[in-house]
Amino acid sequence: MSNYVDALHREDFVPRISAAQRRSDFVNAAIEVIATYGIDGATTRRIADQAQANLAMLHYCYDSKEDLFADVYEFVAGRYRDVVEDSDPHSTLVETARRTLRGIMECYLESPSFTAATLDLISWARRQHGDRGMAVYDQALKSVRAALRGASADHAVEPETIDQIAYVIATLADGFALNWLTYEDRSAATEQMAITESVLQSWLAVRLGSTPATV
Amino acid sequence: MSNYVDALHREDFVPRISAAQRRSDFVNAAIEVIATYGIDGATTRRIADQAQANLAMLHYCYDSKEDLFADVYEFVAGRYRDVVEDSDPHSTLVETARRTLRGIMECYLESPSFTAATLDLISWARRQHGDRGMAVYDQALKSVRAALRGASADHAVEPETIDQIAYVIATLADGFALNWLTYEDRSAATEQMAITESVLQSWLAVRLGSTPATV
DNA sequence: CGGATAGTTGGTCATTCGTTCAAGATGTCT
DNA sequence: AGACATCTTGAACGAATGACCAACTATCCG
Structure with missing residues (x-):
């Protein structure tokens, strides 16, 4: 002592x-x-x-550097899970879908560096290991599906429908991310966030049979 | 001699x-x-x-290597322009939008290596030069806008609407590309191509005032 | 205290990178 | 033929990288 x-x-x-x-x-x-x-x-x-x-x-x-990056992958995957779970208000399926998409986009908008790092990591992992890049992407999709399933517990929604909604959310979020990272224009990105949301809403209304929850 | x-x-x-x-x-x-x-x-x-x-x-x-890459950027931008122009059938605005999105997605599906290279290039350019990555992305968007304008020559469509449609097409295409590159599952990607198209169709119907051209 | 465990460090290794150079080979003029 | 511009090449350079090691020091335990 x-x-x-x-x-x-x-x-x-x-x-x-x-x-x-x-x-x-x-x-x-x-x-x-x-x-x-x-x-x-x-x-x-x-x-x-x-x-x-x-x-x-x-x-x-x-x-090795590779071992470190393996832990980085876990961290990124965990962060996606947190964001998706935090934006799960246990309400309508449509509302949950919208909030999830908005949550992810807000996360991207809030920290562009995290967004860029994640995209680079997935792209790099795909070439290096092939399956690790898929693992991160897949785990994020799985979180989205779980949130959607939780919101549609009472309604009977086919699992295939859940999968499709999750895919559309991921596609819209990623496309938004790429655009936002490229232009780095926060005001434009904010407007595009609204457009992206309305795209999801429109498709959900058609896909689920015209159930416009909120405008 | x-x-x-x-x-x-x-x-x-x-x-x-x-x-x-x-x-x-x-x-x-x-x-x-x-x-x-x-x-x-x-x-x-x-x-x-x-x-x-x-x-x-x-x-x-x-x-330098950088000078070579500058020429590579031009090549990639040119290829985008070709793809968009080739899928311009001079018909409806809705039809043109759908064909353009399909054309880009088919291009991605056809040569995943070109897709991966392009995404890497844009990502790399953003960090290296900031504006060159934007230039490639922007030129592709410009081609899409031109195609859309050409299809809506008779109708009076606000330029802001054109911009929004172009953004949605780019977002959907890029999101599709990321998913396709990650999973490398051609059959799944083909199904998702159809879903992605229907997403665009649904939004366009709402955005342009319910004008469902084709199912 | 004194030994064992666990954290810390400067220096060094082979490899690979982008770039450069001097010398040679190939065309094309007059 | 010879002069000149235009390709072509093997070898080398310094810088940066991932990895490694032997020596050193803090902390803990008996």
């Missing part, structure tokens, strides 16, 4: 951080770096810098 | 190729390599190999 106090007074004293905490730091740092410099520019040195850690520390916590 | 004939008989004779032809070869090779290895893996050496040229030749034709 007295050693600890003595150590505190030394100039070059460096308190230690658990490997678990360090791994978490590296994941967050990696997302930040990927968002800023792209998947190409996300080098081990930059990630270590961002995490305020030594380069060798990264390989002390992770055997 | 006799020199030429004599040269033909030598084993190590290497006929020459004009710099213009070489540049064209490099552009095509770059697209192929980007589609296969991604924007990260598109190294100067791989591109030179694909073009069956020496590495130094690439820098004889282009000052």
Whole structure:
């Protein structure tokens, strides 16, 4: 104990951080770096810098850069799940669909860096592993389907219909993301968010048999 | 002349190729390599190999890798223009919109490598130059708008409506592309193409005032 | 205290990258 | 024929990358 106090007074004293905490730091740092410099520019040195850690520390916590990225995938997938679950008001199927789409688009609009990082990650993973990119995308779709199913518990909705709605939501959200990332025009994106919502509404009305819940 | 004939008989004779032809070869090779290895893996050496040229030749034709990519952007933008123009049957606005969306999706479905390369290029360009990624996207949107305007020459359609329709087409096409690239499931993508089309149809009917041209 | 465990670090390795150069080969003029 | 512009090439450069190691230090436990 007295050693600890003595150590505190030394100039070059460096308190230690658990490997678990360090791994978490590296994941967050990696997302930040990927968002800023792209998947190409996300080098081990930059990630270590961002995490305020030594380069060798990264390989002390992770055997390879690829192992670190695996944890990053989990983080991204988890964030999608959170966003979808948070925008689940347990009301109509139509309303749930609309809120889910809006929730995802608002998430994109709020943090374009996260959006860009995610798109890069999926694209990169598809080439590298083929199935990991699919895993992230698939898990997000699964969350959407679960939210839709929860909202249509009383009505009898065919699972195929749920799948189609989930696909349309994902398609609209991704298309919106690509446009928003390209133009980086927040006011234009806000207008397009409304248009995108109305597209979903129109199709749902036709698909589910003209049940316009709210305008 | 006799020199030429004599040269033909030598084993190590290497006929020459004009710099213009070489540049064209490099552009095509770059697209192929980007589609296969991604924007990260598109190294100067791989591109030179694909073009069956020496590495130094690439820098004889282009000052830098970036200069080569500038030509690649032009090629991609041109291809979008061709696809949109080819699917312009000069009929109804609704019909033109549907055919344009279908044309783009079919182009994506036909050559996933071109699709992947394009998405990577736009994403990469956004980070590198900010405006070049926008230029490609914008030029494609412009082609779509022109096609829509041409189809609505007799009707009086507000330019804002044209812009919105073009945005929805681009959004649906890009969202479809991301899904198709991720799952690489051709049969599923074919079904989703139909769904995506019906989404556009539903929205257009509402937006233009219930004018269901075809089911 | 003293040893064991776990976190920390600077320096180094081979590899790959984009780029450059000098020298050679091929055409095309006069 | 010889001069000149235009391709062509092997080899090399410095910079950056992912990975690794041996030495060092904080923390914990008996």
